[in-house]
Amino acid sequence: MEILGSLWTGFATTLAPGNFLVVFLGVVIGTVIGVLPGLGPTASIALLLPATVGMDMIPSLIFLAGIYYGAMYGGSTTSILVNIPGEAASVITCIDGYQMARQGRAGAALGIAAFGSFIGGTLGVVAVMLISPFLAEAALKFGAPEMFALLFFAFTCIGTLVGKSVARGLLMAALGLLLGVVGTDDIHGVDRFTFGTLYLRDGIGLVPLAMGLFGLGEIFFNIEQREKTGSVLAVPRNLLPTRKDWKESFWPVLRGSGLGFGIGVLPGGMPAVASLMSYAVEKRVSKHPERFGSGAVEGVAGPETANNAATAGGFVPLLTLGIPTNSVLALLLAALMLHGVTPGPLLLLKWPHVFWGVIASMYIGNIMLLILNLPLIGIFVQLLRIPYAILSPLIIMFVLLGAYALNNSIADVFMTLFFGVLGYLLRRFAFEPAPLVLAFVLGPMMEVNLSKALIMFGTGNPLYFFTRPISGVLLTLALAVLSFPLFRTLGKSFSRAHESSPKN
Amino acid sequence: MSRVDRGVGIAALLGGILLAIAGWRLGPGTSKLPGPGFFPLLIACTLGGLGAWLLLRPGFEEKSVSRGSPRWSALAIALISIFGYAMVLNDLGYLLSTFALLTVQLRWVEKHSWSTSLWTAAIASTVSLVVFRVLLKVPLPAGFFPLPKGW
Numbered sequence: 311m312e313i314l315g316s317l318w319t320g321f322a323t324t325l326a327p328g329n330f331l332v333v334f335l336g337v338v339i340g341t342v343i344g345v346l347p348g349l350g351p352t353a354s355i356a357l358l359l360p361a362t363v364g365m366d367m368i369p370s371l372i373f374l375a376g377i378y379y380g381a382m383y384g385g386s387t388t389s390i391l392v393n394i395p396g397e398a399a400s401v402i403t404c405i406d407g408y409q410m411a412r413q414g415r416a417g418a419a420l421g422i423a424a425f426g427s428f429i430g431g432t433l434g435v436v437a438v439m440l441i442s443p444f445l446a447e448a449a450l451k452f453g454a455p456e457m458f459a460l461l462f463f464a465f466t467c468i469g470t471l472v473g474k475s476v477a478r479g480l481l482m483a484a485l486g487l488l489l490g491v492v493g494t495d496d497i498h499g500v501d502r503f504t505f506g507t508l509y510l511r512d513g514i515g516l517v518p519l520a521m522g523l524f525g526l527g528e529i530f531f532n533i534e535q536r537e538k539t540g541s542v543l544a545v546p547r548n549l550l551p552t553r554k555d556w557k558e559s560f561w562p563v564l565r566g567s568g569l570g571f572g573i574g575v576l577p578g579g580m581p582a583v584a585s586l587m588s589y590a591v592e593k594r595v596s597k598h599p600e601r602f603g604s605g606a607v608e609g610v611a612g613p614e615t616a617n618n619a620a621t622a623g624g625f626v627p628l629l630t631l632g633i634p635t636n637s638v639l640a641l642l643l644a645a646l647m648l649h650g651v652t653p654g655p656l657l658l659l660k661w662p663h664v665f666w667g668v669i670a671s672m673y674i675g676n677i678m679l680l681i682l683n684l685p686l687i688g689i690f691v692q693l694l695r696i697p698y699a700i701l702s703p704l705i706i707m708f709v710l711l712g713a714y715a716l717n718n719s720i721a722d723v724f725m726t727l728f729f730g731v732l733g734y735l736l737r738r739f740a741f742e743p744a745p746l747v748l749a750f751v752l753g754p755m756m757e758v759n760l761s762k763a764l765i766m767f768g769t770g771n772p773l774y775f776f777t778r779p780i781s782g783v784l785l786t787l788a789l790a791v792l793s794f795p796l797f798r799t800l801g802k803s804f805s806r807a808h809e810s811s812p813k814n
Numbered sequence: 815m816s817r818v819d820r821g822v823g824i825a826a827l828l829g830g831i832l833l834a835i836a837g838w839r840l841g842p843g844t845s846k847l848p849g850p851g852f853f854p855l856l857i858a859c860t861l862g863g864l865g866a867w868l869l870l871r872p873g874f875e876e877k878s879v880s881r882g883s884p885r886w887s888a889l890a891i892a893l894i895s896i897f898g899y900a901m902v903l904n905d906l907g908y909l910l911s912t913f914a915l916l917t918v919q920l921r922w923v924e925k926h927s928w929s930t931s932l933w934t935a936a937i938a939s940t941v942s943l944v945v946f947r948v949l950l951k952v953p954l955p956a957g958f959f960p961l962p963k964g965w
Contacts, residue, residue: 361950477819477871481826481864487857488833500850502840526896533923534889699926703919704938706892707912710899711942715952723900731893739818757853764848772845 313439320666324674329369329667336373337675340380341683343397345388345690349705350397351381352637352747353525356517357712359645367649368664372671374645378638379431379621379672382581383679386423386614387690390416399581399617402589406602406609413605420687421549422556422607423614426563428680430615433567434574434622435672438629442658442665446630449655452780454762459781461756463788464577464633468748476795479745482736486749487756489514496754497761509721516644517716518725519750520637523743525709526726527733529702534734549684551607559611562592566615573616574623580636580744584620585613622672629657629665632755637747644751823868830862888923895919907957908947912939 323329343354355374362370385400390407403423410419452460465487469480492503493513504510551559569591570584592612593602602609627633632654634640646653651661658665683690713726736743767774776782836851837858843849895918903911916935920926926934946952948965956965 360952364950477864477867478822481822481861481868484826484857484860484864488854488861491854491857495850498850500840502850502854503836530889530892533892534884534886536885536888699924700920700934703916703924703934706896706919707916707938707942710896710915711912711946711954714903714954715946718953720900720904723903727893727896727900730896734889739822741822760853761848764845 313443316662316666317439317670319663320668320670321673323368323663323667324372324670329372329671330674332365332369332373333376333671333675334678336376337380337383337678338682340377340382341384341679341690342693343377344381344384344386344400345693346696346701349701350524350528351378352520352641353528353709354381355638355641356520357525357708359517359641359648360712360716362645363648367646367651368667370645370649371642371664371668372675374642375625375668375671376675378642379618379675380679382431382618382621383424383427383683384690385617386427386610387420387687388694390419390423390610391691392694399585399620400614401582402585402613403610405589406604406606409603409605410607410610415605417549418551418555418607419610421551421684422559422611424549424680424683425551426559426566426611426615427618428676429563430567430570430617430619431622431676431679432673434571434619435669435676437571438622438625438672439669442626442630445626446655446658449631452655453778454759454766455775455778455781456784458756458759458763459775459784459788460631461633461752461759463784463791464627464635464752465749465756466788466791467577468745468752470791470795478741482741482743483745483749486746486751487753489519489746490750490753491757496758509719513754514725514750515716515722516640516747516751518713518722519729520641520747521709521713522726522729522731523733523736523747524637525705525733526730527737527743529706529709530730530734531737532698532702534738549687555607558607562588562608562612563615565591565595566612567619570616570619571623574620574635575626577627577633577635577748581617581620581624584616588612588616625668625672629653629668630655632657634748634751637744640747640751819868819871823865826861826865826868828865830858830860830865833861834858892919892923895923904955905957907959908954909939909943909961910957910959912942 324333339354339358340351343349343351355377358374358377362373365373381397382399385395385397386403386407389395389400389403390411393404393408395401395404407419407423410416465483466480469483470476490513492510494501494504494511501511566584566588569588570581573584573587574581589602589609589612592606592608593599596602596606596608598606624635624639627635628639628643632643632652634643643653646664651657651664709726709730710723713722714720716722733743735741736746763775775785833854837854838851840851840854841849842851842855895915899911899915906914913935916938917931920931920934921928943954943965947954
């Protein structure tokens with residue numbers, strides 16, 4: 311009952327004319343970003359973050375959140391009609407979505423993607439609403455050792471779950487930790503790795519880092535490796551899936567909602583991971599796995615539902631524990647902090663209107679996206695006809711403008727360029743930048759909690775963390791996550807050696 | 815082991831060693847009272863360990879992300895023009911430097927015609943100046959180019 315009352319207050323906040331307009335703007339901009347290849351939600355939110363500084367706290371948050379889940383909706387359009395994913399979470403939709411479109415079933419593919427996204431997103435928001443208050447209450451009992459253990463667990467998950475190579479993922483995360491320690495040390499007030507510059511004393515900014523890695527890095531890569539885009543397929547008039555499509559999509563949508571939400575809650579559980587896993591699950595449980603890859607509607611329904619459910623799921627650790635599970639949420643964390651709100655267990659107690667306002671805006675945003683996306687899909691597709699050769703210089707201009715506008719500082723522009731080059735190199739050599747950004751955000755929190763735990767409990771024994779039940783369980787889980795790939799590699803080496811040994 | 819992994823592994827190992835030295839100089843403290851170098855030292859160990867892992871692990875075959883013949887000159891022009899833009903932004907002002915940046919990008923990186931490049935650059939730099947400086951009140955540098963009153 312209490313939850314319903316709070317939700318009602320949230321709706322009252324979001325339905326205020328100004329906020330309602332902001333939700334609308336956020337989801338429309340998000341959809342456009344999702345539709346346009348080359349400008350993902352991370353770079354876009356980083357770009358628009360400085361523009362929200364002047365806004366009130368709630369409108370700025372629901373605007374940025376709207377961009378995030380709007381982009382998840384929009385990403386499927388290009389996957390289905392052009393075979394180019396608008397953003398990472400829609401990569402897998404290309405496989406069956408584009409095949410459906412080539413067979414003249416683009417309408418069904420776009421329709422099921424939109425409905426699946428709506429159902430996954432809405433069920434995800436319901437779960438966020440029901441779980442978050444309990445998790446926040448439990449997290450209030452966390453001391454420094456528990457927080458450190460939780461952050462360490464998050465660090466290991468981020469390094470191992472994101473990307474194809476665990477070693478590379480962890481290396482990126484370690485680099486993120488290193489970048490996070492640049493600046494004046496919070497505890498001792500000592501300058502670290504500032505090279506005597508005043509600019510680095512405040513540390514490296516998250517916005518130049520994210521805009522460089524995800525915005526400029528992607529553009530540089532596309533400049534170097536220009537890819538010819540395919541022709542845009544025509545948008546059919548009928549976008550409603552048939553009864554058969556619905557029947558075949560029912561279970562994939564339900565499974566996608568559960569799986570996506572579960573993955574979204576985990577650190578490193580990005581929507582792209584959720585959509586990939588959903589596709590793998592659907593193919594495995596299907597009675598006709600051979601249809602996957604040649605236009606199976608389940609291959610669109612499951613992943614598109616899962617990526618939206620994961621988007622919602624990511625808000626649970628962000629709002630209740632202050633832990634972002636992906637790079638977009640790291641920027642939302644920065645947005646909250648810019649407005650003086652510290653996300654974590656106290657958010658629900660100190661700023662309930664923020665929490666419930668965001669939740670209500672997500673309900674409204676999901677409905678808006680469903681209403682907008684199907685009738686306006688033709689307009690969004692027209693955007694795809696803008697040549698990338700015109701778009702990319704304009705994106706560069708906006709990235710540099712955003713970098714400068716944050717602090718009116720040329721140093722931020724140089725920093726963005728530096729991370730742009732790094733982002734390009736990472737993309738070029740198949741390193742995933744997301745663990746770097748996440749570890750960059752989590753690192754300082756990890757350090758503070760580790761130092762607090764060691765100083766306050768003064769045992770000097772690292773095994774002390776294992777004597778406290780919550781931190782013990784979390785650290786054991788972290789070690790299990792870390793050792794799993796090691797055992798897998800050893801197992802593979804063993805079986806390879808066994809196979810190659812001469813038979814007696 | 816791929817060549818990239820070998821290079822990155824060596825860089826991570828060396829980076830780890832350098833970071834460990836820097837962390838030690840900052841003062842690691844003790845495990846009861848960690849100093850400012852404590853956490854960097856832990857990161858150094860992690861970096862070094864991961865570098866060794868990359869060097870020693872059995873071959874990881876990554877798929878090439880290359881999609882065709884690289885356009886190195888276009889990339890070099892893009893990078894140099896952005897660097898130059900950051901150098902002159904405060905002196906030339908937003909309008910002129912953005913116009914120049916966009917012209918270079920459109921003409922030499924994206925290979926558009928002169929007329930397309932100049933028109934697009936002029937429209938985009940003016941519209942963005944109006945939106946950000948005039949409407950959103952972002953204090954973009956004016957430079958010496960005479961702007962209308964109130965801009």
